[in-house]
Amino acid sequence: MTKYVLGIDQSTQGTKALLFDEVGSLICRTDLPHRQIIDDKGWVEHDPMEIYRNTVQVVKNLIEKAEIDPDTIQVLGISNQRETALVWDKKTGEPVYNAIVWQCARGAAICESIEKQGAADMVRSRTGLQLSPYFSAAKIAWVLQNVEGAQEKADRGELCCGTIDSWLVYKLTGGREFRTDYSNASRTQMFNIRTLQWDEEVCRLFSIPTGCLAKVTDSDGMYGETDFEGLFKHPVPICGVLGDSHGALFGQGCLEKGMIKTTYGTGSSIMMNIGEQPASSDKVVTSLAWCMNGKVQYVLEGNINYTGAVITWLKDDLQIISSPAETGELAKAANPADTTYLVPAFSGLGAPYWDSNAKAVIYGMSRTTKRAELVKAGLESIAYQITDVIKAMEKDSGISIAELRVDGGPTKNSYLMQFQSDIAQIPVQVPSAEELSGIGAAYMAGISAGLYDLKSVFSGIERKKFVPEMEGQVRETKYEGWKEAVSKVLTF
Template identity: 85%
Template structure:
């Protein structure tokens, strides 16, 4: 019999089911979107039951579309949107409130109150994360404080407080398993990345009872079994779980200290494997890459709010392009001596500046600046922001970076990839495979189940390589112009 590995990638916009063969090749994909529930305050929610039902349906659709024998699908891996948090009733499995999405900052007042207690540095020391409503803790605390009876039920241990991975595992195993993996736990802001346990002191600050938290399990550990509500005749073992960015790091084969990847999405996650000991940084955050085979790897991570979203802004808001595909020809045809810079601080600047009050600016225009030059400035801003984070990571870790592995839709733009290599001054590797988050989780499950060999499975991913071509003097002039533009908008 053939052997197949099933991957689920539950992301912000929708849920994908992915089927991989015994060689690790992606042979079929199905997906379903879910609603983005956004109110006039900008608060963002998802319906947890819609996400779960879509997860089950995408798998059913995948099996039908692929035509494979269900009995030949052996194991399941899950990757998920990370900081999104929710609470559900431990007995009934019903959510007490919608999932609060990672983009939602409604927990800002909770973080402000904790900061006034002088606890921000302690939280950073214990969890590796800046005190922020971006992470799961403030979202869970908000639900406990604002849903009638939730805090009391939580104190009695009647609720489960978790992230999307733990929600799906709970539902897929019919409530038998309440688990999360180390990568997801490390993004909650209540997990101690040194003791590798839920942090009692931090949990108390947020008012989150530790008895409501999931059992933290190795990323390649066993998370129970599921038959997808009776769809499979024999249950599948769940034995690979990773947050989406961590899944992409693993899927890129960044298994060694010093290897780094960037995902070009709406925003960007730049993540560097720093090995088996945590590295402290003032400019980026420290998290766990994963724990596999009982061994932990740590990462430095920088998140940027506006990378691919800059292209969307050019298309939907400025309406100066009809499709993202136009940006390459426009950028390549722009006046090479134009000095226009776009600093896309539409919601402040993230790593490495951490200035939430900064405002976006177009800087350095001349009378000859036209559409092509503005579009090129938009693409270039993606590269400059990512380079800022790469340089910060290299400085803080003391680890020289030899190459950058990249994924996401914008990586199809060869101008963007060449400019990234030129400005960062390192080779850029673009894989032939897409769906790197799902690949990472599926490969983790396949390796855990003995279907894949960790030493050979990544060799099937071909890569296109971009080498730096820009002269050092030109690079320095272009990059210093960017730094000058950024300095104009910083408020601290």
Template identity: 60%
Template sequence: MKQEYIISIDQSTQGTKALLFDREGKMLLREDLSHKQLINEQGWVSHDLWEIRDNTIRAVKLLMEKASVSPAQVAAVGISNQRETTAMWDRETGEPLEHAVVWQCGRAAGIVRDIANRGFGSIIREKTGIPLSAYFPAAKMAWLLQTDEKKRKRAEEGGVCLGTIDSWLVWQLTQEHAFKTDYSNASRTQLLNLHTLVWDEELANIFGIPLKCLPRICDSDSVFGHTLMGGLFEKPVPICAVLGDSHAALFGQGCLQPGMSKATYGTGSSLMMNIGNKPISSSHGVVTSLAWKRRGRVEYVLEGNLNYTGAVITWLKEDMKLIQSAGETEALALSANPADETYLVPAFTGLGAPYWDENARAAITGMSRVTGKAELVRAALDCIAYQITDLIAAMEQDTGIPMKELRVDGGPAGNRYLMQFQSDISGKKLRIPAAEELSGIGAAYMAGISAGLYQEDALFAGKEGTWFTPGMEENLRLHKKEGWKAAVAKVLTR
């Protein structure tokens, strides 16, 4: 039977998607399963690793039940994943030793303060391209190893696996129990040296992490192992691509040349600019990472990450009870009083790029007597666009390259008010592709190329999309941006 389909798994913060693609790279079907957000009284955010593994297999099985396709026709699997979420499991049994520590979680802040006080912040930034922060997995791994002395001792003996969600899934899904990660995910851990492209022993010692606990780093388009997907496949199918979700979206958007940029709007958001085969050190609050390593060649990116973008809409719905669904926000924002100057700074767990202030806390400023539900909802949407605009400015300053166009994806990209405001406040043209699920698409495309099913040029030729162009008067744009900067300044602690 001819193998002419690709399955892509997009494992994200809120849930897991399984997507089916044909031999032309067209997405045919998708299946979604959500998982629990485990939040304790201290505000720590965790995920159940078994639930993620089981949902992944179940989503793929449900997908194939819907499709009129035999599992024997699947040529390869690709994986994209939530990146900085950190897992720890037993090397012999595969049993999780703790719940996963989610990227949003700041429980390792004390470890970061201690490392900073020891004077290691600059060397960490120099080697990894990333400022020292509890956001990244190295500090989370250090926290996991401190929770139990027996686990710490077992880790030192090599009996513990520490990795990001891609490594957990590859281990659990492959017959080989392969303990691997790719360069895109490794570059986000604060343990990979961007210049030598290996796990850095000095960095591991600073964080107190045994190198023997870390996965093997592989090219993003390599074969990571072979899976029966919980008995779905009669014969093992290769996993031919692994990418962090934002990197997968960059690939899916076709940002394959230096200067090309995309923004992925999700629970949090990521802005990425392809900067080519040499790293550029940022002096404006964004970070340097690897886009991927494929065909044996490395490409780098500048990236800025935001903790709360789509999550702000979740907050409006679940905590503030102002809306019943995200779909209501567009009409509410359009109905808001144009003269209202309310700003929401969503520093619920601190501010990420370009401010990097973990102690900042959220605030609503500029309210007046006319401020109501519609104005607060609009301020929540606006803060997403303001944060992305901050990152655009930082990257333009670092590279000296004006961003002519921004390619956009993710759920909130379907909000026409938000997209027009994003174009207006940034002064950039926005292109939203006709296809959704760019992270899943990127993983599928890379897996299909790796497996020999797809031709790269044909995949990216003639892609359709929706355009938004700036229409805001310049004085108004500047006034609004100054108001945003003033609001942010009120919550910064350094």
């Protein structure tokens, strides 16, 4: 009887269930979207109960679609949208408020207050993260401050404050386990990446009691068991948890120091494995890659708020494309001499600028700028932003980047991939496998359970290579134009 590994990838736009066979090949996938709750301030939320219901449903749908016995599934791995945070009642398991999504900058005033106390450098030195509303701490603090009675309940230890992985583990195990892994913990802005513990002093700055935070567990550790509300006759162990970008780093096989990947999702994570010792950077942050076999590895990472979401904006809000597939052909058809740039600072700018007050702008248009040129500017803004981060990483790490491994839906766009290689001046490797975040968590779980071999499980992934073709002076002129456009939106 075939033994399967189940992966759940809970992302910003939806939830996927992924089924892998005994050699790590993806053989079936199902997914469900969830609502994006956005108000007139641009604040972004998700309904945690909808996410949990969808998680159970996509697994049911997967088993039906694949026509397998649920009990042939041996182990579960979970990858999740990071930084998105929520607070729920320990006794009832009910959220006290919606999950606040990583894109949402509503915690800016909380961070500004901490900065005025002169604590920003301390937060950065201990957590590896620039003080920012992007991370989970300010989001949780906002909930505790703005939901009636929440702070008091938290102080009494009656609430769970966590990220999406810990929420799913809690719900899937029937409230028996409240755990998070090292990768997710390191993205909350409350975890000391050197002592590898929740930092009491940092948590006090945000008025978040450490007793309300999850137990930090090895990424390949044991997170309890689940039967998916009776779907399985025998509960399946949860043996792998990774934040989505860390999952993609692992799924890409970036296991050695100096290897780098970019995930093109709603936003983007550019992540470099820097080995077993942390390093500091002024422009990007330091986090934990994972903890495996009891040992941690560190990463440098830059995060961008709007990359794939730019394409969604072109389609749903501007309504100048009907599908993402149109963007490549329109960009190719656009006037190559057009100087239009889109700086998509819809909710501020992340790395390497860290300006949460920046506003989006379309810059450099002429009278001949039309639909195709606007689409090209939107598509190219993705590559420009990623190049900014790559350059910062090379400078601060002292490591020369040999290639960029990429994943995510937009990597199917050959125009974007070629432009990315041209602007960054490095080869870009696109894997044959999709869903690298889910693959990483599933492989982690499969290795933990003894079903996969660490050295061989990645060998089935083939890659398409893009190499730089753009003439040097053309590239310099384009990139200088981008830097000028960014300078128009910065508020400091």
